[in-house]
Amino acid sequence: MSDEKKIVIVPCSGIGKTYGTVSREAAYDVVEDLRPDESRLVPLSMLVLGDEGARAAVDGSQAITIDGCKLACATKMVRDSGGTVAKDYAVLDAYRRHKAFKPAGIAELNEGGMQLAHALAEEIAAEIDMMKGSQFTDFADSSIKSAKSVDTTSGEADNA
Numbered sequence: 001m002s003d004e005k006k007i008v009i010v011p012c013s014g015i016g017k018t019y020g021t022v023s024r025e026a027a028y029d030v031v032e033d034l035r036p037d038e039s040r041l042v043p044l045s046m047l048v049l050g051d052e053g054a055r056a057a058v059d060g061s062q063a064i065t066i067d068g069c070k071l072a073c074a075t076k077m078v079r080d081s082g083g084t085v086a087k088d089y090a091v092l093d094a095y096r097r098h099k100a101f102k103p104a105g106i107a108e109l110n111e112g113g114m115q116l117a118h119a120l121a122e123e124i125a126a127e128i129d130m131m132k133g134s135q136f137t138d139f140a141d142s143s144i145k146s147a148k149s150v151d152t153t154s155g156e157a158d159n160a
């Protein structure tokens with residue numbers, strides 16, 4: 001799949017915060033291991049710096065954001081860059097869904113943090129599948145509609 005058609009994943013850049021590290025680990029897991037053909041990562045820091053390539057990647061694209069706290073920097077920055085946030089994840093909410101995985105550590109996450117990142121990455125991968133599936137369904141629907149409209153036209157032509 002060309003890069004332009006991939007879903008953009010933007011994790012927050014919460015350097016020095018455990019949840020920020022979880023957001024980045026989850027993003028790497030998605031783009032490198034779980035859905036490398038359907039997704040690509042755009043670093044929040046590049047958007048904040050106004051990097052043209054990063055802004056162009058987000059502009060007009062469907063994006064999934066992962067935020068480390070309620071300031072939601074990744075979500076806000078994607079919107080400010082012209083992107084559409086198809087789904088926004090918050091690490092705290094992910095932790096509430098997966099209480100067994102208690103994250104700790106900053107530069108290096110503990111086992112719980114890595115497990116939480118992976119659980120979140122699996123949720124995001126499933127979301128990507130749904131987004132891609134609905135794109136295919138939309139396409140199939142429009143193909144059926146246009147086929148029907150061709151039939152109708154030819155029917156009218158036959159009746160004429």
Ligand code: SF4
Pocket residue numbers: 012013014015017019020067068069070071072073074
């Ligand atoms: S969302 Fe929160 S943790 Fe992430 S970069 Fe912004 S302030 Fe930092």
